[in-house]
Amino acid sequence: MADRVQRRPATKLVPVPSTNKIPERDVDKTPILECRHLGIDFGGLTAVNEFNMAIGRTEIAGLIGPNGAGKTTVFNLLTKVYQPTRGTILLDGLDTHSMNSVQVNRAGIARTFQNIRLFGNLSVEDNVKVGLHNQVRYGMFQGVCRLPGYWRGERVAHERAMELLSIFDMQDLADHQAGSLPYGAQRRLEIVRALATNPSLLLLDEPAAGMNPSETAELMDNIVKIRDTFHIAVLLIEHDMSLVMGICEGICVLNFGEIIAKGTPEEIKNDPQVIEAYLGKKREV
Amino acid sequence: MKRMTKKNRANFLTYGGVILAYLLIRVYDGTVGLSSMIQGLLVPICAYVTMALALNLVVGVSGELSLGHAGFMSVGAFSGTAAAIALQNAIPLAPLRLAVAMAIGAAFAALAGFLIGIPVLRLNGDYLAIVTLAFGEIIKSVFNNLYVGLDAKGFHFSFLNDTVSSRLGAGGKLLIGGPMGISGIKIISSFTAGIILVLLTLVIIFNLVNSRAGRAIMAARDNRIAAESVGVNVTKYKMMAFVTSAALAGAAGGLYTMSLSTVVANKFDFNTSILILVFVVLGGMGNMWGSILSASFLTLLPELLRKFNLDQYRMLVYAIVLIIVMVVTNSPFLQQLVENVTGRFKKEAPAEAEEGGEGNG
Ligand SMILES: Nc1ncnc2c1ncn2[C@@H]1O[C@H](COP(=O)(O)OP(=O)(O)OP(=O)(O)O)[C@@H](O)[C@H]1O
Ligand SMILES: [Mg+2]
Numbered sequence: 001m002a003d004r005v006q007r008r009p010a011t012k013l014v015p016v017p018s019t020n021k022i023p024e025r026d027v028d029k030t031p032i033l034e035c036r037h038l039g040i041d042f043g044g045l046t047a048v049n050e051f052n053m054a055i056g057r058t059e060i061a062g063l064i065g066p067n068g069a070g071k072t073t074v075f076n077l078l079t080k081v082y083q084p085t086r087g088t089i090l091l092d093g094l095d096t097h098s099m100n101s102v103q104v105n106r107a108g109i110a111r112t113f114q115n116i117r118l119f120g121n122l123s124v125e126d127n128v129k130v131g132l133h134n135q136v137r138y139g140m141f142q143g144v145c146r147l148p149g150y151w152r153g154e155r156v157a158h159e160r161a162m163e164l165l166s167i168f169d170m171q172d173l174a175d176h177q178a179g180s181l182p183y184g185a186q187r188r189l190e191i192v193r194a195l196a197t198n199p200s201l202l203l204l205d206e207p208a209a210g211m212n213p214s215e216t217a218e219l220m221d222n223i224v225k226i227r228d229t230f231h232i233a234v235l236l237i238e239h240d241m242s243l244v245m246g247i248c249e250g251i252c253v254l255n256f257g258e259i260i261a262k263g264t265p266e267e268i269k270n271d272p273q274v275i276e277a278y279l280g281k282k283r284e285v
Numbered sequence: 286m287k288r289m290t291k292k293n294r295a296n297f298l299t300y301g302g303v304i305l306a307y308l309l310i311r312v313y314d315g316t317v318g319l320s321s322m323i324q325g326l327l328v329p330i331c332a333y334v335t336m337a338l339a340l341n342l343v344v345g346v347s348g349e350l351s352l353g354h355a356g357f358m359s360v361g362a363f364s365g366t367a368a369a370i371a372l373q374n375a376i377p378l379a380p381l382r383l384a385v386a387m388a389i390g391a392a393f394a395a396l397a398g399f400l401i402g403i404p405v406l407r408l409n410g411d412y413l414a415i416v417t418l419a420f421g422e423i424i425k426s427v428f429n430n431l432y433v434g435l436d437a438k439g440f441h442f443s444f445l446n447d448t449v450s451s452r453l454g455a456g457g458k459l460l461i462g463g464p465m466g467i468s469g470i471k472i473i474s475s476f477t478a479g480i481i482l483v484l485l486t487l488v489i490i491f492n493l494v495n496s497r498a499g500r501a502i503m504a505a506r507d508n509r510i511a512a513e514s515v516g517v518n519v520t521k522y523k524m525m526a527f528v529t530s531a532a533l534a535g536a537a538g539g540l541y542t543m544s545l546s547t548v549v550a551n552k553f554d555f556n557t558s559i560l561i562l563v564f565v566v567l568g569g570m571g572n573m574w575g576s577i578l579s580a581s582f583l584t585l586l587p588e589l590l591r592k593f594n595l596d597q598y599r600m601l602v603y604a605i606v607l608i609i610v611m612v613v614t615n616s617p618f619l620q621q622l623v624e625n626v627t628g629r630f631k632k633e634a635p636a637e638a639e640e641g642g643e644g645n646g
Contacts, residue, residue, distance in 0.1 A: 079514055081510060081514075101510075101514055102516050102518050102519075105513070105514060105516040110514070110515070111514055113510075113514075117508045117510060117511035117514075118507075118508070118511070119503065119504045119507040119508055119511065119512070120507050120508075121506075121507055122500065122503055122504065122507065126503075127504075129500055130500050130501060130504040130512070130515055131515045133497065133500075133501055133515060133516055133517050134516045136497070137497070138496075138497060139498075140493070140496070140497075140498040143492060143493060143495075143496025143497060143498055143499070144488075144489055144492045144493050144496070145492070146492060150496060153497060154496075157497070193515060194514075194515070196515070197515050
């Protein structure tokens with residue numbers, strides 16, 4: 001087995017015919033994200049292959065598929081938790097080939113995690129302030145010596161953090177330890193922390209997991225509200241079909257690492273391949 | 286601002302406690318009088334308290350393990366003390382010379398920390414523990430074989446063999462003499478200087494922790510991948526914590542040796558590193574006043590036992606005390622008591638909030 005770390009070959013920027021339905025207001029604008037021939041192998045296993053997708057600047061897009069289809073892996077490729085084996089990621093027309101996780105975030109991609117990854121020992125407010133790390137800046141020296149830059153920075157960070165927490169009405173929880181929050185609140189805090197980094201593309205990995213129907217409905221409203229107030233694109237992975245069909249403008253269906261369908265919620269609902277992937281092949285009698 | 290006062294209450298209690306302890310000891314010394322044994326321990330206690338605080342910054346705040354912090358103490362001790370001897374005529378004022386020497390010791394230790402951090406801190410795992418362990422041993426050998434002299438023509442260095450003494454011109458002195466270490470040190474450290482170092486260390490650590498950089502350090506400790514996903518350069522902030530800690534350890538080393546007349550490299554060995562780690566673990570990771578208490582108490586303990594002629598039971602009593610302290614610091618009742626006093630209790634989440642869903646992934 002060729003376990004040698006291979007350098008990804010420089011990719012040619014071949015345009016990929018995108019079958020995505022980009023919302024009308026975004027037509028004629030360059031997509032915020034474009035993936036071309038994206039793929040990754042783990043040893044012998046091809047987890048994602050030939051992943052082509054474009055997302056409009058203010059689109060809410062969905063990525064669905066059965067368990068183990070490779071959805072989270074796509075997020076990990078976009079945020080450079082893994083380096084792609086093949087293909088190109090264009091963020092706002094910019095190739096992210098040479099970037100690492102930190103640089104991709106600074107370039108405009110923020111995410112949440114399927115298995116929640118909060119800073120458990122920090123307070124809710126401090127979690128958001130870590131998200132503001134590159135938005136409200138002052139040096140270590142300013143902080144240790146409590147120079148004016150520190151006080152100014154902390155005041156702005158506090159105000160911004162409270163403002164962001166108010167999206168989910170979480171201001172009252174600001175002093176609580178993040179790790180002690182209930183599950184649903186932890187998921188919402190992850191979204192707030194991601195938003196604090198001022199992204200142009202927000203990736204949500206199963207944001208409604210473990211939420212009851214009324215919470216899910218509230219979350220749907222909030223995702224739309226976030227898109228409308230921040231004018232950003234959202235790509236979300238979700239198993240809850242009511243959420244996906246309710247708010248996504250374009251949907252991409254993944255099975256065994258390959259895209260099997262793309263289109264509007266209506267088209268996806270009636271696609272025989274999608275039905276087969278989710279419900280299994282109809283047995284011939 | 287009410288919020289700020291509440292958040293910083295515990296910090297101010299710690300500052301106040303240190304200053305109060307200092308004043309009480311001073312008053313006691315002035316009226317009743319301290320035994321010379323205790324008096325000789327005051328500076329070492331300050332040095333070990335600083336060491337424990339510095340290591341706590343690495344272990345408790347940034348979540349990395351260092352098994353060679355005595356190595357940084359050693360670097361600071363040798364470079365700082367050598368500088369003090371070299372500057373004897375240039376800076377006649379002893380407290381100023383002490384401050385300059387400690388700053389030089391801190392700078393050299395910080396440099397050592399930086400050089401170790403470059404290859405190690407970009408890795409994810411327990412590599413720092415292994416590398417610092419090796420560093421502590423290497424530094425010990427280096428200072429056991431290093432000869433540094435100073436005369437009118439400047440510094441002279443040699444390694445393994447002492448060729449420095451013969452090359453020294455008239456009026457020159459041997460600063461570092463290999464296995465003989467440094468001798469003829471003028472005792473310029475004082476209890477006051479020690480307390481100032483402890484307070485300075487506390488200010489640096491508390492202010493760092495409650496700032497943008499400190500939050501980044503703790504975020505990287507709690508979840509490295511998440512910290513990177515929000516744009517925190519984890520290596521940079523781990524380095525910041527580690528170098529700051531090394532510098533403080535270097536200053537403590539300088540303070541410590543300048544309270545003795547001679548110092549040898551073997552004083553700063555693996556046992557010393559582990560002793561400091563014991564202070565930190567015992568006082569509680571990330572808990573600064575805990576480090577202060579455990580470092581002071583455990584530095585005093587062997588001497589107290591000697592005084593009461595329990596010398597032969599020293600290790601036994603030491604072990605028993607360790608066990609008792611661990612049991613006590615883990616008692617929920619006492620924790621609650623301490624948290625109530627310092628106002629640092631962690632609030633529970635409100636009861637009306639929803640039940641947890643099943644974990645996924
Ligand atoms: N680091 C890794 N090493 C090896 N295999 C991996 C790694 N990460 C993911 N995989 C494999 O890639 C495939 C896709 O996993 P992924 O987590 O992306 O699925 P998913 O679509 O998010 O599923 P789910 O709905 O259960 O979250 C799985 O077969 C998984 O075992
Ligand atoms: Mg997944």
